[in-house]
Amino acid sequence: MIGRLARWFDDRLGAASFTRRAIGKVFPDHWSFMLGEIALFSFIMLVGTGLFLAMFFNASETRVVYDGSYEALKGVQMSAAYRSALEITFDVPAGLLVRQIHHWAALIFVGAIAIHLARIFFTGAFRRPREINWLIGATLLVLGMLNGFTGYSVPDDLLSGTGLRIAYSVLLSVPFIGDWLAFILFGGRVPSELTISRLYGLHIVVPFLILALLAAHLMILWRQKHTNRTGPGRTNTRIVGSRLWPTYAAKSLGLFFIVSGAAAALGGLVQINPVWLYGPFQSDAVSSGSQPDWYIIWLEGALRLFPAADFQIGGRLVPGIFFPGILLPLVMFGILYAWPFLEARLTGDHECHHVLERPSQSPFRTAFGCAALTFLLVLIVAGSDDVVAMVTGGSVAALRSALRMLVFAAPAAVGVAAFFFCRTMKAARRAQA
Amino acid sequence: MNLSPPQEGRGYRRHAMILAVLALLIALAGGVAFLIFFWEKRGTAALGVSLALALACLGFGLIIWAHGLMPREEVSGERDLLPSSEEERKAFRDDFVQGENKIARRQVLGWMAGGTVGLLAVGSVSLLRSMTRSPLPVLxxxxxxxxxxxxxxxxxxxxxxxxxxxxxxxxxxxxxxxxxxxxxxxxxxxxxxxxxxxxxxxxxxxxxxxxxxxxxxxxxxxxxxxxxxxxxxxxxxxxxxxxxxxxxxxxxxxxxxxxxxxxxxxxxxxxxxxxxxxxxxxxxxxxx
Structure with a gap:
């Protein structure tokens, strides 16, 4: 049967020799090469669950009075968007499960990309010839974050409405064109009757962009082949690992099911974004202790730590929020995008590299990466400083001034420590050899 | 080229077989439970756990199967030299430049086509103006x-x-x-x-x-x-x-x-x- 089917296709495509080469492709076996796969698998989960949710969600700001099965909000004014989120939660069979799996899969998606990126960075896998895939990967991270933000904003609940207000204010702060940028994206002053449908449109379209870039990412990977960790037989001209068929393919498929199983378990057992508890968005209400999803929280932390510093250029206002909200992420992603080229220029190393480095082999790179991660970590803590202060019983102001020093001191200290640790390791390894 | 063919014995393979069958059985049970829970309109936790059991055990089953029963030889393959050879590059350049020359002889046409494309690009950007009212009067x-x-x-x-x-x-x-x-x-x-x-x-x-x-x-x-x-x-x-x-x-x-x-x-x-x-x-x- 399968043989006949294969014959039918090959009669029409002549693909036997290509496919034979494809299934014999060599893949490295180490677990650290699976991180990107986890991102890919959670993306597949996101598309599947997202399609289901899109069948019910209504991206409309039309005012309605709720009359559904959730007693606590009966008779309350809300947008049709929020009502459809409640319907998915309470009236669609398995609706809440799918919604929670979708949200968890999004957290896993961005998380897997971030860890994958760290693996690529610390082992030097981005070096020539893989700079193009580094740029595509960084873009996928940006798109993943943006799509996560639009995704948790569309239910039009009070918590995400607060996030929208902040995002609008940040965009509004851009000199010269901020008002136009914010109005074009959000359809007017937030909350406008177009905001939710604008964001929902983006939330549906951006995944196609992600899909296209993912395809390019994988095709380039296929062409260039994987890197290898150091080991016997692994050189710039030979790759060592297992063949795609059958073992590696079976393991990969197995990983896909485990990742989706993990998302299903989280979606079933761990409550996430309970929009029915936050209530509908109201422009004159706000909840304290509001935190965004984890991949946005470092930006929230930067907004909190940056001091009051509105200033003027030629008599016009540049709101202080511009610096942590726009300039800081631009600089950070700028460095991320430019890193392969910066490093090649700094080290003068323009050679092809197919064999990875241990982090300790490149002390400066590793120190820089550790410092950057520490910087992000301090910002993440700062992003929930009111919650930290509440839990520990301290004052927000005191914690914040401590974090303001820590945000510079901690990355510097960690960077220096990592640099000398790597140098010692490197020397010890050389002495051993 | 095989570097290190694995040397597991028959006992290892039998254990793997038993474990894989067990995992796939649990997966099957999880799937059946999910369907039953769904038709009985059970809560999110029951649905999620049964679905997770089905998916994860299917995954574990596949991985155990791959690890224990499929060939696990480490192979070494050749990497392509990525840059094309100088001859190929030159051949491409010649073909491309030849095409370009033909267009260059009709320079006016080229300018007009390019200009139209540019104009359309600028025009499509101006569609952004339709996206919003003028902000300052609102603000x-x-x-x-x-x-x-x-x-x-x-x-x-x-x-x-x-x-x-x-x-x-x-x-x-x-x-x-x-x-x-x-x-x-x-x-x-x-x-x-x-x-x-x-x-x-x-x-x-x-x-x-x-x-x-x-x-x-x-x-x-x-x-x-x-x-x-x-x-x-x-x-x-x-x-x-x-x-x-x-x-x-x-x-x-x-x-x-x-x-x-x-x-x-x-x-x-x-x-x-x-x-x-x-x-x-x-x-x-x-x-x-």
Whole structure:
């Protein structure tokens, strides 16, 4: 049967020799090469669950009075968007499960990309010839974050409405064109009757962009082949690992099911974004202790730590929020995008590299990466400083001034420590050899 | 080239077989349970756990199968030299340049086609203009006008028996619930006020009102510490001193909350003398 089917296709495509080469492709076996796969698998989960949710969600700001099965909000004014989120939660069979799996899969998606990126960075896998895939990967991270933000904003609940207000204010702060940028994206002053449908449109379209870039990412990977960790037989001209068929393919498929199983378990057992508890968005209400999803929280932390510093250029206002909200992420992603080229220029190393480095082999790179991660970590803590202060019983102001020093001191200290640790390791390894 | 063919014995393979069968059986049971739970309209936890069991055990089964029963040889393959050879590059360049020359002879056509494409590109960008109204008139639109009556969110006039320390969210009559005009009204001891010059007579009987939208990131300034007369924004903890005209005294906000001038009419109703002292809401590129 399968043989006949294969014959039918090959009669029409002549693909036997290509496919034979494809299934014999060599893949490295180490677990650290699976991180990107986890991102890919959670993306597949996101598309599947997202399609289901899109069948019910209504991206409309039309005012309605709720009359559904959730007693606590009966008779309350809300947008049709929020009502459809409640319907998915309470009236669609398995609706809440799918919604929670979708949200968890999004957290896993961005998380897997971030860890994958760290693996690529610390082992030097981005070096020539893989700079193009580094740029595509960084873009996928940006798109993943943006799509996560639009995704948790569309239910039009009070918590995400607060996030929208902040995002609008940040965009509004851009000199010269901020008002136009914010109005074009959000359809007017937030909350406008177009905001939710604008964001929902983006939330549906951006995944196609992600899909296209993912395809390019994988095709380039296929062409260039994987890197290898150091080991016997692994050189710039030979790759060592297992063949795609059958073992590696079976393991990969197995990983896909485990990742989706993990998302299903989280979606079933761990409550996430309970929009029915936050209530509908109201422009004159706000909840304290509001935190965004984890991949946005470092930006929230930067907004909190940056001091009051509105200033003027030629008599016009540049709101202080511009610096942590726009300039800081631009600089950070700028460095991320430019890193392969910066490093090649700094080290003068323009050679092809197919064999990875241990982090300790490149002390400066590793120190820089550790410092950057520490910087992000301090910002993440700062992003929930009111919650930290509440839990520990301290004052927000005191914690914040401590974090303001820590945000510079901690990355510097960690960077220096990592640099000398790597140098010692490197020397010890050389002495051993 | 095989580097290290695995040397597991028959016992290993049998154990793997048993484990794989077990995992796939649990997966099957999980799948059946999921379907039953779904038709019985069971809760999210039951659905999630059974689905997770089915998926994860299927995954584990596949991996055990692959690990224990499939060939596990380590192979070494050749890497392609990525740059093309100089001959290939030259051949490509020749073919490409040849094509280009043919176009160059019809330079006028080329310019016209290119110009049209460029014009269309610019034209499509101008579609962005359709996406929104002009922002500045919206941002500077007066939220309050002279003589508007101050009402609560429910649309009722504010009672003037508001006590010292009370705080209430108010709107212009007919605009209850609107974003830009949301205002916080408090009552303070008039003698303790140290407002900026030019705001004399804005606070009849100690009634004082400010825009509720934080000048930092647009959140509602929702908390009031009445003992120290501080307003606090719960988003980024910016604090404003009511007695000095809501000047920022802590947190990331850099500008005061715009103040609303008030008066009390002959019937005892609170009304606005005019608009806020400046445009409400988060800051933007504008003349100060």
């Amino acid at each position: 500077f639109q007066p939220a309050w006008r002279k003589d508007m009556i101050v009402v609560t969110a429910g649309g009722k006039p504010v009672s003037t028996d508001l006590q010292d320390g009370d705080i209430v969210t108010v709107f212009p009559e007919g605009h209850a619930g609107s974003t830009a005009s949301q205002t916080i009204l408090m009552r303070v001891d008039e003698k303790s006020l140290r407002l900026p010059p030019g705001r004399e007579g804005w606070t009849p009987q100690g009634f004082i009102a400010f825009s509720k939208i934080c000048t930092h990131a647009g959140c509602p300034v929702a908390q009031y510490e009445k003992n120290i007369n501080l307003l606090l924004c719960p988003c980024h903890q910016s604090t404003f001193d009511v007695l000095t005209g809501a000047q920022p005294v802590g947190g990331p906000a850099g500008r005061p909350l715009p103040q609303l001038p008030l008066y009390i009419d002959s019937r005892g109703l609170l009304r606005a003398q005019g608009n806020f002292s400046s445009a409400p809401g988060p800051g933007f590129w504008s003349e100060l």
